[in-house]
Amino acid sequence: MHDKKDESVEYWIEEFLTARATRKPSPHTLEAYRRDLRTVAALAGETEAAPLPLDALSPRALRAAFARFAGARAAASVHRAWSTWNSFFTFLVAEGVVPGNPMPAVGRPRAPLPQPKPLRGEDTPEELLAAVAQAAGRQRDPWPERDLAVLALALCAGLRLSELLALRVASVGGRAGERRVDVAGKGGRPRTVPIEDGVDRVLADYLDSCRRRFGARSVRPDAPLLVDRHGEPLRRGGLQYLVESCYRRAGIVDRVPRGARLHALRHTFATRLAEDGASAAEIMRLLGHASLTSSQAYIEVTAGQQRAAVRSNRTNRVLAGLVRGGPGVTGG
Numbered sequence: 001m002h003d004k005k006d007e008s009v010e011y012w013i014e015e016f017l018t019a020r021a022t023r024k025p026s027p028h029t030l031e032a033y034r035r036d037l038r039t040v041a042a043l044a045g046e047t048e049a050a051p052l053p054l055d056a057l058s059p060r061a062l063r064a065a066f067a068r069f070a071g072a073r074a075a076a077s078v079h080r081a082w083s084t085w086n087s088f089f090t091f092l093v094a095e096g097v098v099p100g101n102p103m104p105a106v107g108r109p110r111a112p113l114p115q116p117k118p119l120r121g122e123d124t125p126e127e128l129l130a131a132v133a134q135a136a137g138r139q140r141d142p143w144p145e146r147d148l149a150v151l152a153l154a155l156c157a158g159l160r161l162s163e164l165l166a167l168r169v170a171s172v173g174g175r176a177g178e179r180r181v182d183v184a185g186k187g188g189r190p191r192t193v194p195i196e197d198g199v200d201r202v203l204a205d206y207l208d209s210c211r212r213r214f215g216a217r218s219v220r221p222d223a224p225l226l227v228d229r230h231g232e233p234l235r236r237g238g239l240q241y242l243v244e245s246c247y248r249r250a251g252i253v254d255r256v257p258r259g260a261r262l263h264a265l266r267h268t269f270a271t272r273l274a275e276d277g278a279s280a281a282e283i284m285r286l287l288g289h290a291s292l293t294s295s296q297a298y299i300e301v302t303a304g305q306q307r308a309a310v311r312s313n314r315t316n317r318v319l320a321g322l323v324r325g326g327p328g329v330t331g332g
Helices: 009-023 027-044 059-070 075-094 124-132 144-157 161-166 197-214 236-250 263-275 280-287 292-311 314-322
Strands: 180-184 190-194
Touching: 009 027, 009 075, 027 059, 027 075, 059 075, 124 144, 124 236, 124 263, 144 161, 144 180, 144 197, 144 236, 144 263, 161 180, 161 236, 190 280, 263 280
Parallel strands: none
Antiparallel strands: 180 190
8 A cells, every 4th residue: 555645636646647648648638537537536525625535535435426427428428537537546556555446336327339420422432432533633743543542441441540551562462362451450459351353453553653753662562551742651640631632522521421531431331341231240350340349330320221211211101101000010
């Protein structure tokens, strides 16, 4: 046990945030941690003198604080705050400040799964690819081969932004008919995604264009696969701007879900897998999800869309009017 009994909850919150900073979270994430910790601590210490001592954070006090915290907040916000406090107490236990973590005694809601945000419109992906494949006259330095390669990898392999940026020329390999892209996935989980002839040809055309623009060194196995117009590795902001520019050139900005950007392409890949009958396990492997739960969301959304389509059928509406209030059909 730590012998500094007079150190307050606020003191250890700042110590915890300092320790978390070594993981390089965004300033927004750190501020969210601080806000959740301070808000719940204030609720737990309403009857305590300030500064709040650590031993005031009993399971009972925390349960009451979280009950008040949950009153006006969404389940996702409560779940996030619970996870932050759980990490906080895990840190305190590791530091020898408290003997155990009381958070398992505090209830938490299930975190709602984020809803997939694919491109809207049945033919939108094809319209996007067709528009980008042609050099736009208003571009100062059109490079349709590169732009098409980015879209193909996102739409037909489901790669995340960070995964696209991490690709090397050697990441694409395999024999004819068995081509693949090796992906450095989220959380250090590598995966291999098969690619078909169309994507393979797009990537081959793109590498040929790199060779013409920047020379043979640009297509060495260890060279970055995706580069900017100066031959330098694409960065996060440049890739996001590239994708948004493609949306504008194709005239589909209004069909991109708000806040989705490049992720809309990955969601489109996964949604079409589900529509074409892929299982949650197959989607999980191809997208690099850590659990089946994330992948199941695409199947559930697709099933809901199919039911909505059936429900909109005019014949169904007429039939509902004819049998209003009647018993269900039984038998074969």
